[in-house]
Amino acid sequence: MNLYWYDWTGYIGVAFVLLAYLLLQQHRLRGNGLLYQLMNVLGAVGVMISLIFGIGPVNWPAFLMQVAWVVIGVYGIAHSATVRRRARGEGHKLPLW
Numbered sequence: 801m802n803l804y805w806y807d808w809t810g811y812i813g814v815a816f817v818l819l820a821y822l823l824l825q826q827h828r829l830r831g832n833g834l835l836y837q838l839m840n841v842l843g844a845v846g847v848m849i850s851l852i853f854g855i856g857p858v859n860w861p862a863f864l865m866q867v868a869w870v871v872i873g874v875y876g877i878a879h880s881a882t883v884r885r886r887a888r889g890e891g892h893k894l895p896l897w
Contacts, residue, residue: 823836
């Protein structure tokens with residue numbers, strides 16, 4: 801079996817998403833933390849790349865799920881940044897991770 805660069809990109813993306821979820825379950829990451837959201841967004845982008853460049857037709861349901869994953873992750877990053885900015889203005893400290 802030959803693995804191409806886009807295959808590796810997809811595998812690494814899957815590893816990011818699964819590792820993020822594992823670390824969340826172990827309470828090592830916060831669900832609204834920047835690292836958790838970045839791991840999910842980068843993981844979904846990796847899977848999207850493997851779906852686009854892979855041999856054969858694109859698996860559209862899987863691709864659309866990854867697009868949704870990216871959109872939700874970017875929303876989470878923006879929302880958390882807004883909450884942190886407001887908390888800093890009120891003198892509170894929130895953890896980044």
